[in-house]
Amino acid sequence: xxxxxxxxxxxxxxxxKKCHLFEDLKKNASKKLVPKKNRLIKTGLEIEKMRKAGAxxxxxxxxxxxxxxxxxxxEYLDTLVHQYTIKHGHTPACLGYHGYPKSACISRxxxxxxxxxxxxxxxxxxxxxxxxxxTIVDGYYADSSETFMIGGxxxxxxxxxxxxxxxxxxxxxxVKPGVPLQAVAEAIEPFVKSKGCSVVxxxxxHGIGKTFHEHFSVFHHIEPDSESIILEPGMTFTVEPMxxxxxxxxxxxxxxxxxxxxxxxxxxxxxxxxxxxxESGAEILTLxxxxxxxxxxxxxxxxxxx
Numbered sequence: 687x688x689x690x691x692x693x694x695x696x697x698x699x700x701x702x703k704k705c706h707l708f709e710d711l712k713k714n715a716s717k718k719l720v721p722k723k724n725r726l727i728k729t730g731l732e733i734e735k736m737r738k739a740g741a742x743x744x745x746x747x748x749x750x751x752x753x754x755x756x757x758x759x760x761e762y763l764d765t766l767v768h769q770y771t772i773k774h775g776h777t778p779a780c781l782g783y784h785g786y787p788k789s790a791c792i793s794r795x796x797x798x799x800x801x802x803x804x805x806x807x808x809x810x811x812x813x814x815x816x817x818x819x820x821t822i823v824d825g826y827y828a829d830s831s832e833t834f835m836i837g838g839x840x841x842x843x844x845x846x847x848x849x850x851x852x853x854x855x856x857x858x859x860x861v862k863p864g865v866p867l868q869a870v871a872e873a874i875e876p877f878v879k880s881k882g883c884s885v886v887x888x889x890x891x892h893g894i895g896k897t898f899h900e901h902f903s904v905f906h907h908i909e910p911d912s913e914s915i916i917l918e919p920g921m922t923f924t925v926e927p928m929x930x931x932x933x934x935x936x937x938x939x940x941x942x943x944x945x946x947x948x949x950x951x952x953x954x955x956x957x958x959x960x961x962x963x964x965e966s967g968a969e970i971l972t973l974x975x976x977x978x979x980x981x982x983x984x985x986x987x988x989x990x991x992x
Contacts, residue, residue, distance in 0.1 A: 696784075696899070697891070697892045697899050697903060698889055698890070699889070699909070726902070726920075727918060727919075729920075733920065735824055736826050736922055736971055738823050738826070739960075739971070740830075740971025741971075742774065742776060742821055742828070743830050743960070744977070745975055746819050746821060747819055747831075747974050748974040748975050750763060750817060750819075751976075754809065755809065756809050756837050757808060758809050759804070759805050759808050760801070760808075760809070760815075761806075763790065764788045764792065768781070768788075768790075771821055779822045779829075785943075788803045790817060791818040791831075792817055792818070793816040793818070793946075793954075794814070795814060795954075796948045797816075797946065798886055798946045798947060798948060799816070799818065799956065800945055802942055802944055802945060811836055811837030812837060813835075814833055814846070814955055815836060816833045817831060817832060817834065818956070820898065829926075830958050831926065831956055831957060832958075833955040833956055835847055845881075846929065846955050849877075849955075850927060850955040852877070853906070853929055854927055856873040856874055857870045857874045857906065858959065858968050859873065859967075861961060861963060863917055863963055863964075864916065865916070866914065866917070867902070867917060868905070868908070868909075869917075870925060871907055878929055884933055884934035886934050886936060886954070887905075887909075887934055891904030891905075891923055891924040891926045891958075894924055894960055900923070904925060904926075906928070917963050918963060920963065921962070922961065922962050922963075924958055924960050925959060926958030929954065932950040932952030959971070
């Protein structure tokens, strides 16, 4: 089981003892904790299963895309995600995960992550909204998200979304066998800072496979104390920078225990893919059918998300 000095299961990048340890003890949830160690290198069979999970997760994101528009409740989007996933014989990974009550995380405007869908929350013209989906397919997890712009968004909001999409692409482009995992952060943070924005530090990417959050965290900011992991073919993890228009500091809602907002009320955006380290670079496992059909190769400056 996870130990006090291991990284927390939530992906915050903090040690477990400084994050969810006491909360989990209170809930008597030790049976839900992730194993201490997960093999970092996937076998050929595991990679094929990860590809299937990623393909469905991408399909799910394209499915929900036309429904993400003004006037729609976030609860309605969550219902569609849940029904589509179950209909295809798969499992919404978020539902029930450490008590999370919904099948998707939907985060509007100044909500950084873990926004809980609600029948009382409706998308409005000018919003930016992140839809974060994680699916279990035949025992393997895939995780991806996209920030959508609803109607006539402000120029600052549009720029933030563009910067965040480019940050994701830069992070993925930095992935190559033989380089340190820290290369992802080194590709993202200086670029984001040069645009006058900030990288959220409290939440990170993570290893992924047979469990939602595997052994290591993927920092998007340069963290001197991060683990010295050297990338090897067969590793799978998420790259998911959360970028704030203002300061990187965030706060978690005390009532629901999940919703994370920017401390200064500024806008926040996020994009995410699950990737596989290959012999030559990175394979994006969660590309959507739309992306594959267009034969789009993600690269710095790509306009895919605009």
